[in-house]
Amino acid sequence: MATTCSGILSGFGRHGDERKVLALNVLLLGERQSGRSSVGNALIGGEEFQTGVCISGSSTTPEFQLRSRNFQNFFRRQGAESDLLLRVLDTPPMMAHPQNVHQFFPEGVHVLVLVVRANLTNEKTHLEERAEALLGPEWRRHTVLVLTFADQLKKAGLRTEHFLTQCSDWLRALAEKVEGGAFFLDNISDWPSIRGQPLREQLLRLSARNRHGALEVSP
């Protein structure tokens, strides 16, 4: 598995002026009910991913969902304003096979977001194994760990600053391993666009460290 194309594109704005657009493919992985789709909504800044229990009674999103949003003039690079185009893929836990991900992201994955519920961490997840199976040994360089249900930590009197020193060994090890670091998210406060902003910035910083290169997923 190799690093491929950078996500930098150019396009033309409404007035014919050339616009710079950075397109990032973001893959969400997490157990069911971890808050994965809610993280997708925070990233996109809307309510486009279905969350919670489906009408059919099933508690998980049964299929892949790809949503994208362009954030105009999100940042400056090389002295010019650039848009950030986020393409976010929500993957059902049992379907994160390389051939499936490749179908959606043939250019590869720029940022992997691992979603773990901060208030349910006794049982080790198999996210690392899944990440490595999809993206190869370099996966950590492209990964951010998002800890959801931060509101529940607060309720239990735990401070996020101390949480990672007190949590299960496997989670602490994972947080230390991923280059994008850990990010605490309370998915029920604020509007998705507001709560997602610092996370978008963290993703962008990580991608910049990788020169906006993507990790290819071999089908």
Ligand SMILES: Nc1nc2c(ncn2[C@@H]2O[C@H](COP(=O)(O)OP(=O)(O)O)[C@@H](O)[C@H]2O)c(=O)[nH]1
């Ligand atoms: N209290 C709280 N509830 C959350 C949080 N994130 C998600 N939820 C709720 O948990 C349920 C599952 O979230 P969802 O995003 O659908 O999880 P998914 O199955 O991993 O996609 C939904 O009812 C969400 O509203 C959070 O940070 N705090």
Ligand SMILES: [Mg+2]
């Ligand atoms: Mg879901």
